[in-house]
Amino acid sequence: MTERLIDTAEVQALLDKLSGADTVSGAPRLKAIVRRVVGDLFATIEEFDISDDEFWQALNYASAGAQEYGLWAAGLGVERFLDIRADARDAADGVVGATPRTIEGPLYVAGAPVEHGYARLDDGEDKGQLLFMHGQVRDVDGKALPGAKVEVWHANTLGNYSYFDKTQSDFNLRRTIVTDAEGRYAFRSIMPSGYACPPGGSTEGILKQLGRHGNRPAHIHFFASADDHRHLTTQINIDGDPYLRDDFAYATREDLIPALTHREGGEPAEKYGLDAPYADIEFDFVLLPT
Ligand code: MBD
Ligand code: FE
Numbered sequence: 001m002t003e004r005l006i007d008t009a010e011v012q013a014l015l016d017k018l019s020g021a022d023t024v025s026g027a028p029r030l031k032a033i034v035r036r037v038v039g040d041l042f043a044t045i046e047e048f049d050i051s052d053d054e055f056w057q058a059l060n061y062a063s064a065g066a067q068e069y070g071l072w073a074a075g076l077g078v079e080r081f082l083d084i085r086a087d088a089r090d091a092a093d094g095v096v097g098a099t100p101r102t103i104e105g106p107l108y109v110a111g112a113p114v115e116h117g118y119a120r121l122d123d124g125e126d127k128g129q130l131l132f133m134h135g136q137v138r139d140v141d142g143k144a145l146p147g148a149k150v151e152v153w154h155a156n157t158l159g160n161y162s163y164f165d166k167t168q169s170d171f172n173l174r175r176t177i178v179t180d181a182e183g184r185y186a187f188r189s190i191m192p193s194g195y196a197c198p199p200g201g202s203t204e205g206i207l208k209q210l211g212r213h214g215n216r217p218a219h220i221h222f223f224a225s226a227d228d229h230r231h232l233t234t235q236i237n238i239d240g241d242p243y244l245r246d247d248f249a250y251a252t253r254e255d256l257i258p259a260l261t262h263r264e265g266g267e268p269a270e271k272y273g274l275d276a277p278y279a280d281i282e283f284d285f286v287l288l289p290t
Pocket of ligand 2: 105107195219221
């Protein structure tokens with residue numbers, strides 16, 4: 001076995017120089033990270049005997065597909081890994097009892113309309129199945145958190161998100177709901193469909209080469225937050241979805257699959273004017289102290 005070029009004095013000196021090891025200016029942490037990342041790239045090129053053509057092809061693919069990097073992070077499990085790390089830190093600190101976190105994904109948009117206690121999320125254009133979701137925000141001791149913020153966003157019946165899908169109205173299926181005096185929130189909306197990576201896009205292209213698909217089960221995203229409590233990023237999945245445990249972004253967690261009840265009439269229907277059969281989901285958010 002010949003010596004690896006990556007281990008030679010010449011290449012090690014090159015890595016030192018390109019990462020600014022011989023200058024006093026610059027950012028030390030970034031220098032160390034660049035040295036590691038570029039060094040790992042060199043090692044990969046050497047190990048797989050990557051040709052010049054392959055390298056430039058990959059670079060061009062990455063630059064042409066750059067607007068989907070958020071999806072790459074989801075599909076390549078990077079977001080999931082960040083969550084695994086955060087969970088491990090919490091476990092090491094003995095932090096327990098909160099609603100599990102899961103990934104944010106690349107499709108949140110700030111500035112959604114703020115409502116108090118209850119909101120209707122859909123603009124009425126999309127005739128999906130009526131959904132009624134409600135619950136309470138609490139601390140780990142079970143105390144209700146009035147005035148907490150529940151930010152919610154989800155896809156329409158075609159699996160598309162407003163803002164990214166220009167055919168939808170501004171902030172369709174996006175709201176911030178402030179909890180009432182009992183820490184409760186409620187909303188009506190339409191049942192989302194699962195998301196699929198854009199056909200012909202750079203993420204789908206990578207996943208195909210890996211023999212994978214780019215689908216997510218139907219889901220609803222949340223940020224839940226309150227004064228003196230840790231900001232929670234999470235999602236719930238819609239039970240029964242064929243991709244429920246086959247998410248291309250690895251975000252499904254068993255405690256985030258609430259029961260779904262099909263109902264007609266009843267107290268919520270009267271209170272909020274739900275004029276058709278609806279899927280009822282109850283889900284509470286439990287926040288950690290800061
Ligand atoms: C989504 O809707 C999503 O939630 C994630 C994580 C990635 C792509 C699309
Ligand atoms: Fe999503």
